[in-house]
Amino acid sequence: ERISVEDAGCCKPNEIQNSARLSPSTKFAFIIGAQKSGTTFLFDELVDRHPHIFPQANPRKMMNSKKEPHYFDHFLLSELSEYIGAFPDPYDVLQGSNVTWTFLDGTPSYLLFPSAACRVAAAFPHAKLVAVLRDPLQRAYSHWNMAKYFGQTAGFHTLVSHRQQPQRKEDKEDSIIRVIEDMSIAPADIKEGIDNNNHVRSSSNDSNKGGSMDNRTWLLEAASTRAVRSSPEDEAAASARNKTKSEMIDLILNHCVGMGDQALTLVRRGLYVYQLDWWLRLFPPSQLLIINHHEMYNESEALLDRVILFLGHDPSLKKRRDKTDVSQDMDDSMPARLRQLKRQDNNKVKQQAKSARAAFQKRNSSGWSLPRLETPDTYKDTMHQLYAYYQRHNERLYDLIDTLGPGTVGWSGNKFPSQYTAGNFE
Ligand SMILES: Nc1ncnc2c1ncn2[C@@H]1O[C@H](COP(=O)(O)OS(=O)(=O)O)[C@@H](OP(=O)(O)O)[C@H]1O
Structure with missing residues (x-):
């Protein structure tokens, strides 16, 4: 729709x-x-x-x-x-x-x-x-291999398990942080929402222009709704949605800034x-x-x-x-x-x-x-x-x-390899 x-x-x-x-x-x-x-x-x-x-x-x-x-x-x-x-x-x-x-x-x-x-x-x-x-x-x-060249020291298994759903309920907080670390939020979103000192930009001048959202709402949107959209079933993203505005903003400010490690999006x-x-x-x-x-x-x-x-x-x-x-x-x-x-x-x-x-x-x-x-x-x-x-x-x-119509799908319908022959992931 x-x-x-x-x-x-x-x-x-x-x-x-x-x-x-x-x-x-x-x-x-x-x-x-x-x-x-x-x-x-x-x-x-x-x-x-x-x-x-x-x-x-x-x-x-x-x-x-x-x-x-x-x-x-x-x-x-x-x-x-x-x-x-x-x-x-x-x-x-x-x-x-x-x-x-x-x-x-x-x-x-x-x-x-x-x-x-x-x-x-x-x-x-x-x-x-x-x-x-x-x-x-x-x-x-391939992503992990590239990340390794760029200095990523964690093994493939570590990065894969990093995003896997939390085992215990207490991990909820941790999992929200993962959503944020996973960079479902575009760096530009963060830059728009905060100033150089990691403070939420005041919602004065620019946000009044054209009646756009204030920056707190903006950051919240970035962190929750859009994180969920990029993977609606992800439990971590779902729990991010349940956070209050100020909790979310705190999390963003504490964890989003300077997100350097894009390898964390490996699975996502x-x-x-x-x-x-x-x-x-x-x-x-x-x-x-x-x-x-x-x-x-x-x-x-x-x-x-x-x-x-x-x-x-x-x-x-x-x-x-x-x-x-x-x-x-x-x-x-x-x-x-x-x-x-x-x-x-x-x-x-x-x-x-x-x-x-x-x-x-x-x-x-x-x-x-x-x-x-x-x-x-x-x-x-x-x-x-x-x-x-x-x-x-x-x-x-x-x-x-x-x-989708044939105009959209530029492939002949082949699925990704549905089976890997035993032990061969090459
Ligand atoms: N012709 C053609 N068709 C399909 N795939 C190809 C082709 N040429 C290169 N490759 C493989 O693409 C991988 C690099 O992808 P990207 O260029 O998208 O990488 S990047 O996102 O810009 O970093 C990289 O995959 P890996 O070798 O597995 O790392 C390339 O080998």
Whole structure:
């Protein structure tokens, strides 16, 4: 059931500029996720090989910022013109020829954050959205492997059990903290709600503008309602909902600020059905294309054509694959975080940062795949548990997909591998 951005109560729509005044030749599209599902491959192929699809030319410096502007989940939404202005001037690029073009944003965490959906819908109600979905088990493992390169020392089993439902009722408080740590709340929400000293911003000037919510309500919304939306069945999220406003705000202030560890979303990010359900409340199915990572991997050319068509462009203009075309600017995005890690005393972390750097630099047209630091079979029991955990949610995803038209579903109906042969999670 569709709802308006205003009713979603999920961003401050009155404060978000709408893109209505853009030239009708300019379209916006978003690869919204899922993280670790081949989004880099898809993004690179589209912007490198199609003459009418453009990435930001002057992105803010951040990890992989050309692909991932993070404007709708991480930064405070200031001037929309700043975001739009970071894309190239198509008149320059296309030399005035009479075509439409697409500006592409490939931030894979948008899928996870309900407020990102609201913000995109407020700014670009006609945007096209592409979601690539990967078997959540494999996604989680790939995520953990990446986190390890970034200095995560906890084992896969620890991070998986971190989010599992509390064993005892007394763990309730703890579980609420987990919801918050799990970053169901977009960092931008937190920034909007608090000032640099971790105080709730006064609800004076800006919140009166356009009658938007005051910041206390805003933070509460961010912490409870939207946490629940990203996983309605999650017990921790449900108990967050039962907290009083001030308890919730205390929790946010104590636990949300400086949330650095996105590996804590390892499991949650694979709960695609709830995330998609939310986006589909804000966008019609005709604006969303859902792709199966496995099919993209196996039939990448056909898949690319389907995406290009969906974006409203001519697949026959797609250039032949030329490895030298692929942007080699990863170093640009070579995150400060890695450099920081390399300066650490811990030799192991230093070594991992070094190999991550090497892997990033070797990124080629098949996306970047970080060599695995441990094989999934090391965590066989956890993989089994996680597999069982996801099954119910995956079934719901297939139900959702069944109800969507063929225009939305860019896959042939294959499910994620329904069975892993004994002991083989590779
Ligand atoms: N063509 C194609 N199709 C499908 N999948 C591919 C493709 N090319 C790369 N990959 C795999 O995608 C994983 C990286 O995903 P992302 O690029 O989305 O990562 S990120 O979210 O941007 O960090 C990463 O997975 P892992 O190797 O398991 O880590 C890549 O190997």
